[in-house]
Amino acid sequence: MCATIRQTFDLLKLPALDRAQIRHYLHRQQRLHSPGVYRLFCASAIEARARRSDPSTGEFLGLTRSLQGHWDKDFFFLQLSAPRFGAAEAASEGGIGVTAEEDRLKEMLSGVNKLRPRFLVMVGDLTHSTPSDGAVFNTQVEAVRKAMARVSDTIPVVYCPGVRDVGAVPTPETLRAYRSRFGADYFGFWYGGMRGIVINSSLLISPSGAPEEAARQETWLTEEIEQSKLLSLIHI
16 A cells, blocks of 8 residues: 655745745746745735735846746736725724725626736725724735735736825835835836836825935836836847
């Protein structure tokens, strides 16, 4: 009789340095973005689906120039905006519930999974509350992350923050909180030879709460524009 023994390996139990080395190797081999692989480095499926853009590099996992810098065939993507979890309940009852918006978003995401776009852009406002609302805001944010985890793992979700997601006047604290939940608040990505740019417009409009962050975004955006000019000359 032959018995099969199945063993599971938990990467999260490894020391941080070992995890970083494995992650770096998989990234260099262009395997880190593969469905199910990145999930091994995250505490939950929700975390794995929400944080694909890297604040330290300004890039999106799997949507890099080396992988997606050239056009292969026509493609389409979808954009959803302002689910504003908690808006209906706040207007009618003054509560913090998210049932109405969650049901609506789940219905939309079912359609997204059927249409199979190459990627999905989700633009804020994600919640009705703002960071200053504390526990109410946190409840609504987690509900958004949980709902968005329903998107197929083969469809990258590109988040773009709204004013309610980082505050009308962003601060280092609100930006750190956003990045810990959704990844970078400004970054670039490639798909099919197209360069996409995500900007934190709140930092552009009201930079006074986080002037250093606003300056970094401005420098990054200037460099992106200069690089695009060079690329356009190369392809002429």
